[in-house]
Every structure is written in structure tokens, then in C-alpha cells.
Amino acid sequence: MSTPVIFDPMTLPSDDNVNSYTFCVELKGSQWFLQKGKMIAYYGQIDFNGIGHGRFERLVRTSFHSPLHASDWVVAEGSGKMLLADRAFDVNSFDLEDGNLTIRSGNLLAYQPTLALKQSIVPGFLTLIGTGKFVAASNGPVVFMEPPLRVDPQALVGWADCPSPCHHYDHGYMRGVMGGLRSLTGIGGTSGEEHQFEFVGAGTVLLQSTEVLMPEQATGAVPHEPGVPGGGGQHGSTPRMPGQLGDLQRRFGL
Amino acid sequence: MFRLQGSKTLAVDLTGDAVKAKNGSMVAYDGRMAFKKMSGGGEGLRGMVTRRLTGEQMEMMEVKGQGTCYFADRASEINLVSLHGEKLHVEASNLLATDAGLRTGTTFTGLRGGASGNGLFTTTVEGTGQAAIMSDGSAVVLRVTPQYPLNVDPGAYIAHQGRLQQHLQSGVNFRTLMGEGSGESFQIRFEGDGLVYVQPSERNTVGGDV
Numbered sequence: 001m002s003t004p005v006i007f008d009p010m011t012l013p014s015d016d017n018v019n020s021y022t023f024c025v026e027l028k029g030s031q032w033f034l035q036k037g038k039m040i041a042y043y044g045q046i047d048f049n050g051i052g053h054g055r056f057e058r059l060v061r062t063s064f065h066s067p068l069h070a071s072d073w074v075v076a077e078g079s080g081k082m083l084l085a086d087r088a089f090d091v092n093s094f095d096l097e098d099g100n101l102t103i104r105s106g107n108l109l110a111y112q113p114t115l116a117l118k119q120s121i122v123p124g125f126l127t128l129i130g131t132g133k134f135v136a137a138s139n140g141p142v143v144f145m146e147p148p149l150r151v152d153p154q155a156l157v158g159w160a161d162c163p164s165p166c167h168h169y170d171h172g173y174m175r176g177v178m179g180g181l182r183s184l185t186g187i188g189g190t191s192g193e194e195h196q197f198e199f200v201g202a203g204t205v206l207l208q209s210t211e212v213l214m215p216e217q218a219t220g221a222v223p224h225e226p227g228v229p230g231g232g233g234q235h236g237s238t239p240r241m242p243g244q245l246g247d248l249q250r251r252f253g254l
Numbered sequence: 255m256f257r258l259q260g261s262k263t264l265a266v267d268l269t270g271d272a273v274k275a276k277n278g279s280m281v282a283y284d285g286r287m288a289f290k291k292m293s294g295g296g297e298g299l300r301g302m303v304t305r306r307l308t309g310e311q312m313e314m315m316e317v318k319g320q321g322t323c324y325f326a327d328r329a330s331e332i333n334l335v336s337l338h339g340e341k342l343h344v345e346a347s348n349l350l351a352t353d354a355g356l357r358t359g360t361t362f363t364g365l366r367g368g369a370s371g372n373g374l375f376t377t378t379v380e381g382t383g384q385a386a387i388m389s390d391g392s393a394v395v396l397r398v399t400p401q402y403p404l405n406v407d408p409g410a411y412i413a414h415q416g417r418l419q420q421h422l423q424s425g426v427n428f429r430t431l432m433g434e435g436s437g438e439s440f441q442i443r444f445e446g447d448g449l450v451y452v453q454p455s456e457r458n459t460v461g462g463d464v
Contacts, residue, residue: 004333006449008397021391021454040410041394041452043402085410085454088391 009043012081015093015133023084023091023135025110031059031077033117034084034110044080051075065118066126075113084109089137096134102127102165103158103206109135122165125158140209149205150196161203168198256334256351256384264325264332264351264386268317272354275325277313279350285321292316312346312377316354325351330388333395333451335415342379344387344413353383387413389453396452398444405441409456416448 012018014026025032027046039048051060051070059075076082085091086109094101096115105126111117111134120127128134136142138157145151150168159165199205259265263281266273277291292314317323326332327350335342337356352358357380379385387393389412398404398418405423414420423441444450 004393004395006395006397008399009402018394019392019454022394037407037409037456039407040454040456041396041404041406041450043396043404046405083394083452083454085391085456088453088455091454 009081012043012083014081017091017093018083020090020141021085021088023093023109024081025076025084025135026081027076028079029077031075031113032110033064033073033113034076035108036072036074038084038086038109039076040083040085042080042082044078044082046076046078046080046082048074048076059113063113063116063130065116084135086137089139090141091135091137092142093133093135096128096130096132096160098131099160100127100129101134101158101160103136104156107136107138107157109137111135138206138208143207143209145205145207147199147201147203147205150198151205151207153195153197155207155210156197157206157208159199159203159205161201162199162205163201163203164199166198168196170195256353256386258332258334259324261331261392262326262329264334266317266323266325266351268319268321268323270318270320272316272318273323273351274314274316274354274356274358275351276327276349277315279325279327280315280317281324281326283319283321283323285319285323287317287319287321287323290316290318312349312358314358325386327388330390331392331453333387333389333393335385335387335413337379337381337383337385337415339382340380340415342385342387342413342415343376344379344385345411346377348388348412349377349379350386350388352379352385353381356381356383356385387451389451390455391453393451393453396450398446398448398450400445400447403443403445404450405443406450406452407456408440408442410452410454411442411450412453413451414444414448416446418444418446418448418450420444 007018012024012026014024016024018024022040027044049056051064051073056075060070064070064073091109102120102122102125105124108126108128111128112132114132115128115130115134118127118129136157142157147162255267257265257267266275268285268287274292280287280289330350332350343361349358359378359380360375361378362375393412396404398416408422420442423443
């Protein structure tokens with residue numbers, strides 16, 4: 001019989017993984033931002049407070065720039081060790097050194113306040129800027145790739161430094177009336193891989209090894225002003241049917 | 255004799271003796287086995303009535319025979335627990351198998367159960383032998399000593415053993431009511447001497463959103 005490893009406050013690792021699903025954070029009077037409900041257990045004296053709290057005004061001003069997101073995050077402070085986990089997904093910690101990383105909002109679990117959290121221009125993603133440690137979850141282990149690269153939208157976890165994330169559609173497949181019809185109706189067989197995200201330039205792209213998405217955390221609506229993606233400023237376009245891709249069908253006269 | 259075959263399958267070697275397991279959890283066996291549904295988990299009429307009343311339902315079967323029997327349930331991770339006369343408290347949904355010699359029963363957990371989304375009652379396993387408990391993702395075993403009490407999220411709690419007092423700690427304050435809750439308002443605090451098993455995943459709990 002295998003005897004399970006028994007942890008106590010002394011043997012728990014400090015700011016490291018306990019197993020591939022659980023991460024241990026050591027607090028020594030310091031603070032961490034964490035997403036609501038991801039703490040599973042803790043030793044010591046730790047307080048959890050919602051971000052709307054006046055005492056954290058300065059902290060929030062320097063390291064939390066997503067006001068519409070505030071209700072999903074709490075600040076943990078005190079001293080002790082706490083365990084973080086998320087729906088039995090793999091968790092990993094990453095170190096940023098004067099860098100930047102953009103991550104799908106549902107995948108970020110916790111981060112040190114030395115990092116600044118900002119809403120990405122790309123909807124549904126958050127950007128971390130600065131120096132510090134953060135903890136992210138992924139469905140299956142994370143794979144690091146170098147651009148130039150095209151990735152499946154569902155497998156993308158995040159990216160660092162890449163200046164130009166963009167959509168890529170396989171144009172050849174959709175050429176002509178038949179192609180347009182096929183992409184519109186799905187009849188005639190689609191491989192399901194006609195649409196990818198494309199990354200070029202220097203940087204790193206993080207992928208998870210499954211296409212099952214983690215439920216997205218609403219990052220709040222973007223402000224309604226012209227020039228903001230998804231933020232309106234467009235004149236009334238007809239709602240798109242599922243299966244329609246961008247404005248390609250308009251070009252093909254469909 | 256319990257052993258793990260991988261981390262998600264329990265293999266039990268039987269030599270004419272019996273083992274209690276969750277109904278329908280057998281995935282394979284070699285040798286000769288007889289499976290018998292145990293009405294009320296072998297706790298007799300009183301146990302049956304208690305379980306029905308408390309909602310701590312547990313369908314168990316008795317497996318008896320010669321050979322090796324394999325158990326698994328929804329690809330949950332399995333943890334083995336050795337008991338030497340002490341009592342193991344476990345949620346009925348997390349109990350996979352126990353030695354036939356272990357007694358199972360139901361106890362009232364107080365307010366804690368209400369917050370963990372598993373009812374107000376929990377299952378106890380008592381005696382000397384082995385038990386197998388399931389968790390969503392590999393469980394972490396945490397030791398509690400008088401100097402180091404432990405706080406656990408009710409949704410992540412699966413089992414505990416030893417001499418532990420537990421009470422529900424609530425951090426509900428005026429800010430929670432204003433919609434600025436911390437999401438960690440309810441915790442179970444364990445004090446005393448023993449082990450607590452937590453899983454890296456949270457069930458949906460009443461307290462989870464507060």
C-alpha cells in the first residue's frame with residue numbers, strides 16, 4: 001500500500017506546487033490577489049477581503065486596472081500558507097521579470113500585487129505587466145511555443161511579448177460559391193480547423209493540451225466608444241448566423 | 255488487501271474474505287467473486303432508517319471471493335486510508351470501499367454540512383482496516399496539530415480522521431451584504447490532532463458565492 005504524503009505547515013512548499021493540481025502560497029504579512037473561491041485550505045492567520053474595500057484603495061490603484069472585474073477578485077493578506085486549486089485542473093506558477101503576459105481570464109487564479117492586472121484589448125483576456133509571480137490553471141499541462149505560429153482558438157491559454165495576435169481564416173477552403181455555401185451551412189464537411197489565431201514576431205505562446213475551454217470569467221463590457229473593439233461605434237449590422245465567418249460571405253456575394 | 259492500480263483504480267486481493275464497496279463500482283475481476291447488494295450498507299434496520307432520514311444515502315455491496323477485484327468510479331482519484339481503531343469521517347459520495355471489518359455509520363456534522371452542500375450528516379468509518387476514498391484530482395493530506403489549526407473551504411473538504419473539533423467559521427459581514435463578499439466567507443476550522451483530506455476542486459456550495 002502506498003502511504004500518502006502528509007503535509008503540515010513545515011513541509012508544505014513555499015510558493016510552489018504541492019501536486020500538479022494544487023499550489024501552495026506562503027504569505028508573510030504580504031498580499032496576493034486571488035480569484036474568488038479558489039482557496040481550498042489554509043494554515044495560519046489569513047484574511048480574505050473583497051476588492052471594493054476602502055483599505056485596499058492604494059493597492060488596487062497600483063495593481064488592479066479592471067474595475068468591472070473587481071467583484072471576482074479578493075485580496076488575501078496575513079501570514080500562513082494557503083492552498084489554491086481550481087476544478088482539478090493543472091495549476092502552474094509563472095514568473096514575470098519586467099515583462100508582460102496576456103492570459104484567458106478564466107485561467108488566471110492568483111497573482112502578486114507587484115504585477116499590474118489590466119484588461120486586454122482582446123476581449124476575454126487579461127494582461128499582466130511588471131515583475132512577480134502568478135498562478136494559472138490549464139486543462140492539461142501547458143505547452144510553450146515560439147511564433148510564427150497558428151493555434152486553435154480553444155487551445156490558446158495566453159501569450160507573452162507577441163505584438164500581433166490576429167485571426168486567420170483558411171481562405172482557399174472558402175473560395176467560390178460552393179465554399180461559401182459550405183462554410184455557411186456546414187454541409188459538405190468542414191474540418192473544424194478553418195479558423196485559427198495567428199502569432200508572429202518574438203515571444204512565447206502558451207497552449208493547453210485540450211480543446212475543452214475553461215468557463216470564461218466575464219471581464220466586464222468594454223466601454224462604449226468608437227475605436228474600442230467590441231465597444232460599439234459600428235452602424236447597425238445584421239446579427240450573424242452561427243457558421244458565418246467575418247465579412248467573407250459579403251465579399252463572396254452571399 | 256487494498257492496493258492502487260494506477261491512481262484511479264483500486265485493486266483488492268481477496269482470499270475468501272469480503273470487502274464493502276460502492277454499488278456498481280466494480281470494473282473488472284479475476285477469480286471467483288460474488289456480489290451482494292447490502293441493504294442499508296450493512297448497518298441493519300436502524301442504520302437503514304437513519305440513512306433514509308438523514309439523506310446521507312450510500313448504496314454499498316459486499317464482494318466476497320477468491321482473486322482480485324478492481325474498483326473505479328468516474329475516473330476519480332483514489333486515496334487509501336489505514337485505520338487503527340480511529341474514526342474516519344467522510345462524505346458518503348466520496349467513499350469507494352472499506353474492509354468488511356470496518357463499521358460504517360452516520361453522524362450529525364452540525365452547520366458545517368449545510369455549507370458543504372452535502373447535507374447535515376456525514377458517514378463515519380470505524381475500526382481497524384483499510385478504506386478507499388475518492389477525490390476530484392489528487393487529494394492533499396494535511397496534518398492538524400494543536401499549534402496549527404487548519405481552515406478548509408467546505409467545497410473542497412472530503413474527509414478527516416483523528417481527534418478533531420470542527421466548527422464553521424463565517425466571515426459574513428456588512429460588506430458581504432453589499433455584494434462585496436470575498437467568496438471565502440464560509441470555512442471549516444479544524445482544531446486538535448488529526449488529518450484532513452482536501453481535493454483540488456470545489457463542489458458547488460451554498461456558501462461558495464457569498
